[in-house]
Amino acid sequence: xxxxxxxxxxxxxxxxxxxxxxxxxxxxxxxxxxxxxxxxxxxxxxxxxxxxxxxxxxxxxxxxxxxxxxxxxxxxxxxxxxxxxxxxxx
Numbered sequence: 001x002x003x004x005x006x007x008x009x010x011x012x013x014x015x016x017x018x019x020x021x022x023x024x025x026x027x028x029x030x031x032x033x034x035x036x037x038x039x040x041x042x043x044x045x046x047x048x049x050x051x052x053x054x055x056x057x058x059x060x061x062x063x064x065x066x067x068x069x070x071x072x073x074x075x076x077x078x079x080x081x082x083x084x085x086x087x088x089x090x
Contacts, residue, residue, distance in 0.1 A: 004056060004063040006039065007032060016040040019048070019055050019067055039070055046070060054080050079090075 003024045006017040017039045020032035036056065037048035053071065056064070057080045063071060071077060 002033065002061040004036065004061050004067045006066060021061055046074065048074055050079065054085065
């Protein structure tokens with residue numbers, strides 16, 4: 001199963017995260033399938049690749065609770081339901 005989750009970056013006490021699409025069985029800091037955004041909890045800064053996130057969600061990727069809250073703040077789920085589903089390429 002593909003999950004949208006956070007990948008940790010930065011030094012101790014100066015952490016930031018990248019929002020990535022990964023297989024659910026891979027480790028937290030392993031190689032992602034795709035990098036979809038950036039989140040800095042210290043400044044509450046977020047940068048999202050909205051079309052790529054919408055595409056992954058339409059393909060069935062499941063966000064973690066933290067990523068889901070970040071996406072809800074950015075109103076991503078409204079865009080997922082508004083656009084027609086993308087067919088997977090064979």
